[in-house]
Amino acid sequence: MKAFRGHRLGAVEDFALEEQSIGAPGAGEILLRVEATSLGFVDALVMRGLYQAQPPLPFTPGGEIVGRVEALGEGVTGFILGQRIACWQFGGGLAEQAVVSAAHSVAVPDALEAAAASSLILDFLTAHYGLFDRGHYRADQSLLVAGASGGVGSAAVQLARACGGTVIGLASGDAKMDHVRALGADLVLDYCDPDWRAQLKARYPAGVDRVFDPVGGPLFEACFRSLAKHGRHLVVGFASGDGIPKLPANLPLLKSGELAGVDARYLGESDPARVCAILGIIFRLAERGLISPVIGASFALADAPAAFAALASRSRIGKIVVTP
Ligand SMILES: NC(=O)c1ccc[n+]([C@@H]2O[C@H](COP(=O)([O-])OP(=O)(O)OC[C@H]3O[C@@H](n4cnc5c(N)ncnc54)[C@H](OP(=O)(O)O)[C@@H]3O)[C@@H](O)[C@H]2O)c1
Numbered sequence: 001m002k003a004f005r006g007h008r009l010g011a012v013e014d015f016a017l018e019e020q021s022i023g024a025p026g027a028g029e030i031l032l033r034v035e036a037t038s039l040g041f042v043d044a045l046v047m048r049g050l051y052q053a054q055p056p057l058p059f060t061p062g063g064e065i066v067g068r069v070e071a072l073g074e075g076v077t078g079f080i081l082g083q084r085i086a087c088w089q090f091g092g093g094l095a096e097q098a099v100v101s102a103a104h105s106v107a108v109p110d111a112l113e114a115a116a117a118s119s120l121i122l123d124f125l126t127a128h129y130g131l132f133d134r135g136h137y138r139a140d141q142s143l144l145v146a147g148a149s150g151g152v153g154s155a156a157v158q159l160a161r162a163c164g165g166t167v168i169g170l171a172s173g174d175a176k177m178d179h180v181r182a183l184g185a186d187l188v189l190d191y192c193d194p195d196w197r198a199q200l201k202a203r204y205p206a207g208v209d210r211v212f213d214p215v216g217g218p219l220f221e222a223c224f225r226s227l228a229k230h231g232r233h234l235v236v237g238f239a240s241g242d243g244i245p246k247l248p249a250n251l252p253l254l255k256s257g258e259l260a261g262v263d264a265r266y267l268g269e270s271d272p273a274r275v276c277a278i279l280g281i282i283f284r285l286a287e288r289g290l291i292s293p294v295i296g297a298s299f300a301l302a303d304a305p306a307a308f309a310a311l312a313s314r315s316r317i318g319k320i321v322v323t324p
């Protein structure tokens with residue numbers, strides 16, 4: 001079978017489509033015929049060796065995998081041959097076949113196509129875990145989302161709106177702002193406008209109850225300062241690339257506020273059952289039309305380098321999906 005893999009981490013040119021033999025699945029594993037794998041910001045970091053954890057080599061990128069079951073390893077129950085399942089793991093998805101962990105796999109409803117299901121996996125898992133497990137977000141609360149047009153940001157907008165909450169999205173430029181409005185945000189502000197906090201304060205004078213922040217950088221402190229009393233700022237990522245922001249310790253004190261980290265990878269390692277439960281909720285929400293997959297572009301496996309080029313574009317809206 002063919003896999004897009006690299007023998008060292010680095011640029012996309014260090015990776016190529018190679019013939020690879022894939023063995024039978026081991027205990028607790030499932031062999032999949034891959035139907036779709038989605039790529040996000042994290043995949044670009046992992047490929048370049050810039051992620052917090054390094055994968056073993058040779059490495060095949062792509063952790064948001066949907067495929068049909070071809071073989072079950074010893075002890076695997078609850079899945080049948082031919083069934084469409086979704087799995088989130090470190091990599092292995094940019095290939096015709098992949099071996100995945102049964103403990104991290106969940107059935108995909110028939111109504112969801114493979115590409116759609118794959119595009120929901122990490123962004124909606126992170127947003128759901130962040131908002132509800134780490135943020136204790138409720139429908140009567142207001143939520144400020146930084147990077148609201150991006151993968152995890154737009155998932156947070158959709159999940160908060162699906163539960164009836166009030167959402168304020170921050171995005172840059174007309175196209176991204178229009179996209180966040182179309183996702184249902186109650187208010188969208190352009191954070192390139194130095195006046196955005198004054199505009200927010202005019203609508204929400206007491207501040208917002210929750211911040212969902214995958215961007216960091218200079219926006220980090222401005223978002224924390226926008227919290228209401230007893231507010232909670234969810235630290236999700238640092239897409240701005242401006243280094244790790246620092247927060248003056250008097251601000252949490254003055255707000256009686258909290259900073260909470262959101263680490264989906266840690267959740268995957270420590271509580272795979274919770275990952276599967278959340279993915280099940282997400283697929284049911286999508287089935288009922290309460291959330292929608294946002295796919296920016298699709299590529300064939302042979303065009304994986306072009307998929308990574310599309311991923312790197314700041315103007316991109318939506319997930320990049322690769323289908324063998
Ligand atoms: N904690 C977790 O478990 C977890 C899970 C998944 C992802 N993440 C992290 O969350 C962050 C976002 O991931 P994603 O997949 O949602 O990424 P994405 O789809 O590329 O979205 C990134 C967003 O950040 C904004 N942004 C601001 N400055 C940027 C810059 N210099 N370059 C690119 N984008 C910039 C962009 O919006 P504007 O152009 O409007 O500014 C964009 O909407 C990343 O840091 C990723 O590592 C964390």
